[in-house]
Amino acid sequence: MKKFWILFLIFFVASCGFEPLYVQKKQEGLWYFGGKFDTSISEEMAKIKIQTISGRFGQQLRNDLLDMITPLGAPRRPTYRLMVDVSPIEISQQAMRDDITATRERVRYKVLYRLIDAQSNATLVQSDSIAYVSYDILANPYSTTFAKKKTETDAAKIIANDITLRLGAYFHARFKKGEQQ
Numbered sequence: 001m002k003k004f005w006i007l008f009l010i011f012f013v014a015s016c017g018f019e020p021l022y023v024q025k026k027q028e029g030l031w032y033f034g035g036k037f038d039t040s041i042s043e044e045m046a047k048i049k050i051q052t053i054s055g056r057f058g059q060q061l062r063n064d065l066l067d068m069i070t071p072l073g074a075p076r077r078p079t080y081r082l083m084v085d086v087s088p089i090e091i092s093q094q095a096m097r098d099d100i101t102a103t104r105e106r107v108r109y110k111v112l113y114r115l116i117d118a119q120s121n122a123t124l125v126q127s128d129s130i131a132y133v134s135y136d137i138l139a140n141p142y143s144t145t146f147a148k149k150k151t152e153t154d155a156a157k158i159i160a161n162d163i164t165l166r167l168g169a170y171f172h173a174r175f176k177k178g179e180q181q
Contacts, residue, residue, distance in 0.1 A: 041171045046070050048115070048167070049078035057109065057152055058086050064160035069167070080124070084113045084163075087128075094134070105148075106134040109155040113163055115170070125170050129162040131155040 048069050053062045061084065066074075069082075087110040093102030108130060115125040133155045135147035 041168065041175055044079075044171050044175075045164075045167060046072060047075045047077075047079040048082050049075060049080070049118070050082045051084070053084045053086060055086055057089070057156060058084070060153060060156035061086070061111065061160055064156050065163060068160055068164040078118050081116045081118055082113060082163075082167075083116060084111050086111050102137055104134055104136050106132060107148075107151060107155070108132055109152075109159060111159055111163075115167060125167065127166060129159045129166075131158040131162075133158075 046069070050062055050065050050069065053059065065082070065084075090108040090110075092106045092108075093104070094106055095104040096102055109132075110128060110130045112128045113126070114123050116123055131154075133151040135144070135151045138144045138147070
């Protein structure tokens with residue numbers, strides 16, 4: 001009976017319509033791992049120039065975006081520009097003690113981003129991305145500062161992942177329609 005459920009699960013997952021995001025199949029009818037891939041989505045994403053983002057959080061975010069979108073280096077002739085604006089950080093205190101001091105803080109990082117065509121200056125993608133992170137306020141100030149910096153680094157990675165996935169989905173949909181350049 002156990003083997004039946006395992007086989008059922010394999011066939012169910014195989015028929016769900018899953019497609020890799022950053023590659024397209026070159027040949028129809030072949031399973032993804034049996035055919036050759038067209039990596040034009042990744043190549044197109046590598047043509048994005050990521051503009052400078054202000055502030056320490058912006059630096060971390062930009063570095064993460066560079067690692068994810070253009071791992072081979074900045075493009076010489078960018079086709080697109082990615083503009084990212086960091087909104088003011090919102091901090092809310094949580095888990096109050098009897099003396100009304102917080103033992104935990106929740107931080108909200110929000111960025112607005114736009115993907116712009118470098119030739120026509122037309123906005124192709126425009127959205128926002130939000131990351132909620134939290135840290136404990138400890139008795140040792142150094143530990144609290146370290147925890148706060150760690151959450152900032154984590155938030156930058158979360159937002160960079162979100163932006164990269166959304167841009168990948170945009171290019172995937174565009175290439176699926178046949179609008180590739």
